[in-house]
Amino acid sequence: MIRRFAKSEDGAGMVEMAIVMTLLFALTLGFVDFGYALYQWNAATKAVQLGARLASISDPVATALATAAPTTTPGAPVVAAAYGPFVCTYTAGTGACSNGGTFNAANFSRIFRGDTAVTN
Incomplete structure (x- = not known):
């Protein structure tokens, strides 16, 4: 009975998919987080630019x-x-x-x- 389970490949696709989906999910969330950080940096840079311009023309x-x-x-x-x-x-x-x-x-x-x- 143990030999039959040792040779069985049932569920291998599910295990592989769980491993791959975990990596892809982490990678996708990393891209989203990096994009949000880049957006925040760009917004802060633009605020400094506008503030410096307002101060220079005032x-x-x-x-x-x-x-x-x-x-x-x-x-x-x-x-x-x-x-x-x-x-x-x-x-x-x-x-x-x-x-x-x-x-x-x-x-x-x-x-x-x-x-x-x-x-x-």
């Missing part, structure tokens, strides 16, 4: 930054250190900028929220 938060350039010739190279450290902070409805700049709440709202409302 008026500066520190009003003195617009006149801080060491040259008056348009297109002339400017050394980054020539501007000095302009640092703006915003806490609990109050904003402040270092290096002699005054804080402009409307400009901050434009960059931070994407609109011109002064309330933050």
